[in-house]
Amino acid sequence: MEERQVELCRVEDALSILVGKWKPIILLHLLHEGTHRFNELKRKLPGITQKMLTKQLRELEAEDIVERTVFPQVPPKVEYSISEYGQTLEPILEAMHEWGTNHTLRKRQIEQNKDEQ
Amino acid sequence: MEERQVELCRVEDALSILVGKWKPIILLHLLHEGTHRFNELKRKLPGITQKMLTKQLRELEAEDIVERTVFPQVPPKVEYSISEYGQTLEPILEAMHEWGTNHTLRKRQIEQNKDEQ
DNA sequence: CGGTATCCTAGTGGATACTG
DNA sequence: CAGTATCCACTAGGATACCG
Secondary structure (H helix, E strand, O other): OHHHHHHHHOHHHHHHHHOOOOHHHHHHHHHHHOOEEHHHHHHHOOOOOHHHHHHHHHHHHHOOOEEEEEEOOOOOEEEEEEOOOHHHHHHHHHHHHHHHHHHHHHHHHHHHHHHHO | OHHHHHHHHOHHHHHHHHOOOOHHHHHHHHHHHOOEEHHHHHHHOOOOOHHHHHHHHHHHHHOOOEEEEEEOOOOOEEEEEEOOOHHHHHHHHHHHHHHHHHHHHHHHHHHHHHHHO
């Protein structure tokens, strides 16, 4: 029984890594479009500040989800990519993406039904 | 291209519903063990306060994930269960649970390797 | 180019006490 | 039993400015 309790909590591990306003979308970009430079990623995330992008990437790096490669040159060049371990998150991300898409459709339908009445 | 951008963001819908310190574990209890009364659920969530349990349940109810049934009697009786729509979250929850379990194992192995050196 | 540093605000979550 | 009502600490996230 207690074992069950402990088991249930494991969900939070995945959640804690994925939570963050920009983390899921960062991961999807890296998964689907491969390695990015810092500013390249920034351009794909309209509205994000440098500070936030740095912070989210650092946290993902600390969890071994994202790999950071620094090229020692001037001007600086830093590349980010999904780690092998990070790729194991894909099923979760895809499941969330699919659910989210249906969720949006559902909301629209509910809106429409409201309008028709 | 822009369509792609919009698509990517759908992940956040799922995330926003699942995020909350107690939500995933509440949902798993309701999914696996069925309908619960308020205090029954509270007993299964060591450490949660009444306020937090109420808040999380209300938020899940607002999103149509959880159903709340009030029995008009004294003393009060309120039952919570997963809605039909809430059940569609199961694949995500299971994917997160599985990942989290492997994640814990992986961490332990890394710890062991550290100790052995 | 790829960051830090500083300051700020809103919201999340907890402790505690009270209630129909 | 199943909640509210307060008050409070902490953090996430944003705006802005500066740096090697």
